[in-house]
Amino acid sequence: MHEIKFAVLGTGGIGRRTLEYATAKDGLTPVAACDRHGVAVDHGGLDVNELLAATEGNIASDGGVTAVKQSGETSGVAASSQAEPTETPIADIIAESDGIDAVLIALPNLEHDFIPRVADRFAEAEYDGVLVDVLKRSRVIDMLDDRIDSFNDAGITFVCGAGATPGLLTGAAALAAQSFVDIESVEIWWGVGLKSGYEDNRGTVREDIAHLDGYDTETARSMSDAEIEQVIDEHDGRLEFTDMEHADDVLLERAGICDAEDVTVGGILDARSDEKPTTTTVRVTGTTFDGERGTNTFQLDDNTSMEANVNGPALGYLQAGVRRNRNGEYGVFGPAELMPGF
Template sequence: MSTKQLSDRIPVSTQVKEPLRVGILGFGGLGQAAAKVLAPKQEMIWVAAADQKGYAYQAEGLDADRCASAYRNGESLAYVEAIGVPSQNSIEDLIRSAQGVNGYFLALPNLPNTFMADVARLFIRSGWRGVLVDALKRTSAVEQLLELQAEFQASGITYMTGCGATPGLLTAAASLAAQSYAEVHSVKITFGVGIANWEAYRATIREDIAHMPGYDVEKARAMTDAEVEALLDRTNGILALENMEHADDIMLELAGICDRDRVTVGGVVDTRNPKKPLSTNVQITGRTFEGKISTHTFTLGDETSMAANVCGPAFGYLKAGTQLHQRGIYGLFTAAEVMPLFVR
């Protein structure tokens, strides 16, 4: 069967007629990985990006390697030759300058804990209309976005929250697996992350540290790189995290799957070894209509990186959010409510 014949059989509702023009906010480890994920895609073109010190925009598409090289050399997209722009208000300036961007992936650290909601307000005030996707972790951060529901709807913004790995891919798996049960007793998410060098994901590691006993978001945010390294030296590069404040709980509660107190999230991050310290999985335990107690387990392949398991779903949800937006459906949605669509 030819590619043409195959594409003819794909439902029209899942096809993208014109490539979506996509922006990435944040260009650390996750943002750079997102750019690489987009590079081979035909249904999405990466055209805009911003970091703390500047932004880059190119209507015909940005080059991931070129931007990453400039970022490494100057620690900002402002140094991308010919198209980089220094800015102290990079997100606002990019929104205003980049015309025709259909959606943005917010690959931003939520430090402080109000940051993502503040970024969302920038889009609302700007008059921009389109799709926003984040990979938020904390329950309290999602609750702040819920307070903006009416403003998203009035502004013509379709916002997809918690669309990374966890929350995100594993939350969606739990929502699907729950269908076997008359009652869900527990959802247990356990993740393993391996990275060779913590400095490639500084913001993500600080967010993880914020979940450790004796730390919070502000304390983790204020830590210098030297202080982070000293902490990792004491733990041999391992961060063991238990009973985290993770938005999987509120997302599953909003979807009517189970009360949030039945959801637990924890895991192990190895900051000195790319091999996962343990397999990432979600276990959903419940009672069937026959009265049987059973557990479904969904396990991610150890070969898939954190970046692959975050960025892939994020763009799948961006595509799904775009189809909602095109139908005039605006507001806040979570990864447990909408099925992501594969981006070709």
């Protein structure tokens, strides 16, 4: 495939690692990146190492809404010698989007229409490339589907839910399901150990807290950092989740794999250990064409980090999206639709 020039919206825990990951792959050139306060564009390719050094420690658990950890106006992306401070980071990237094949949206997801609204702005500007997000919540998929006509009109191929879960594990479930003519259940169970990555991923931890009993997206958004720490302390650093609203369910249904109600997602996050508290596993149970009932199981190695399992698939799905886009296929695609399916 020809070289792909891509941009990253949001340089928090995920966006920064996406940039770093891309340097390990041929043919992927990061040409633009922004956070809430700054934008860097170089169509010849960003100096990722310099950008990462400049953005080190700029992550606030509220996604940079009220604060960044470095002090001063030129914190975060704006601290890079390749960047400018800006109050309109996303508009600045849209203005440069003619030279950008794909945009990875690594923005906070607690305000659920935020990513769809960002996509609207690209469509209104008649961007004809790929948009990829790593969103988690099921309810956002419908909001994107409502926009299919405008994506088609602009020439946008939108790949949604393309991180780990949803993303890698949804794709694995779709693949595992190919052995069966009837699917009974898809059980996704994840483990993440985040001690050394905790500071970088506090936005994600906040989003996960919204899944705990007694919390929702509104309460999680309004919590202070101290209140977040208190929840983590109360659980001795180990948060266990069951029946999470993760878009794996609707993404498997829209790909025709199974009904959304047959999919369950849960897992354990340990904020105080790098070791995974449990092995990430996908179990697909079904019946084969010749009448056998069985369970196909997919496991991640305990040594693979969340960052590897979100960003590798995000970049892989980005490339799958670019192939579709160059082939004139526009609209909304989930990770399961980019896998084999019959």
